Amino acid sequence: MKVLFASSEAYPFAMSGGLADVAGALPKALRKRLVGCRVVLPLYGTISDEMREKMTFVTSITVPVAWRRQYCGIFEAHIDGVIYYLIDNQYYFKRDSLYGHYDDAERFAFFSRAVLEMIPHIGFTPDIIHCNDWQTALVPVYLNSFYRFDPLYSNIKTVFTIHNIQYQGKYGYELTEDVLGLPPENASLLDYDKCVNFMKGAIQCADKVTTVSPTYSKEILDPYYSHGLDGILSMFTYKLTGIVNGIDCDVYNPETDPLIYKNFTAGTVKDKAVNKKKLQEELGLPQKADTPVIGIVTRLVKHKGIDLVKHVFEDMLQADLQFAILGSGEWEFETFFHSMAEKYPDKVGLKLGFNPQLAHRIYAGADIFLMPSQSEPCGLAQMVALRYGTIPIVRETGGLNDTIQDSGDGEGNGFTFKSYNAHDMLNTVWRAITGYADKKGWAVLRDRAMKCDNSWGTSANAYIRLYKEIIGK
Secondary structure, three states, rough: EEEEEEEOEOOOEOOOOOOHHHHHHHHHHHOOOOOOOEEEOOOOOOOHHHHHHHHEEEEEEEEEEEEEEEEEEEEEEEEEOEEEEEEEEEHOOOOOOOOOOOHHHHHHHHHHHHHHHHHHHOOOOOEEEEEOOOOHHHHHHHHHHHHHOOOOOOOOOOEEOOOOOOOOEEEOOOHHHHHHHHHHHHOOOEOOOOOHHHHHHHHHHHHHEEEEOHHHHOOOOHHHHHOOOOOHHHHHHHEEEOOOOEEOOOOOOOOOOOOOOOOOOOOHHHHHHHHHHHHHHHHHOOOOOOOEEEEEEOOOOHHHHHHHHHHHHHHHHHOOOOEEEOOEEHHHHHHHHHHHHOOOOOOOEEOOOHHHHHHHHHHHOOOOEEEEEOOOOOOOOOHHHHOOOOOOEEEHHHHHHHOOHHHOOOOOOEEEOOOOHHHHHHHHHHHHHHHHHHHHHHHHHHHHHOOOOOHHHHHHHHHHHHHHHHHHH
């Protein structure tokens, strides 16, 4: 079985979020299970010279973009046993950022067409093209519109994964002929809610549609979560399934992680206390071993539940606890937490921005990890926290609901609350603080958390079953 994984970003080449982690880890896990999986992504200008030195030139072709043809260079790199193809066009991809440009629709229409056009030139005809988010949503549309009657492409199946339904690739109708190049009889594939919608096209044309957690696959059928796509999704529920993401257990491994203060395992958790002490020191907090440290590593935006945290933050600070906060985002929340850090310097340690080293150190050094998201398609931070024995507090939504079970029954791995309500969250924080005070019980909970298996192995096996279903094996 051969799979071509099409993504607009992939670790270690280009990264802006969780999609890059998936595109870097899932193909590697599939390869270990004897699935011939290769990855294709754009050759961005932001890719480092170090990574460029690993690439070799394959060939150059031209790719149709509506009525014109554009240059397309194909490069190849071998990383950790996975073959990556990088699509080169400096006009489209030599930019200072991956997304957010005025011509993103044209850039990723070109990329989607290039994914299909390159197949005759790489000596690899996939059984399945696995597409991800709106940037590659046109691949199933173009495959059905232009290539399906070519014998080379006739048996290729497609999977489309929704990582975040909020971003759909919505544009005006003027793109249909001049940028997308779809014939009039196929234009309706992208027509939805009075605009062109890339994601809608993929939902309609792909053989299977997946989300990054089972709960999220059900939530997006509800208008509250669907951002307008519940209508088309309800027509194709037979295609829809949810497979929870995993985490790279080599990158997030407290036993070997070079970014944390001191390595530890489930059997040497006394060394986790060293990480806590050093974290408190780095953030300018008093080094109190018995005071619980609550970690927050996130974008500081309402979508992540930060408005709930703000609403009851000073209530929480009345207790004997400390916060270790890392993130950036909306001005409202950045200024709020900055003022709290100044007002409560013994209780609030804050670093604004993105710092991967400090993120790892918070995972390793905190006792509790707070993640009260309004919605969360999958979420990786809660699974990383478990790996480091830091107990998550989450809202029961999306992947948080699928990976964290409340420990109130004596069998869970964290603390959960259901309603998107600040005081429900606050009550759950109090439950966690009470649990922390029971040292023997907390040690049992921490050990249970560290033994949770959130590796890509389970997820990869689920994808393999899905692939086999599609191709009839």
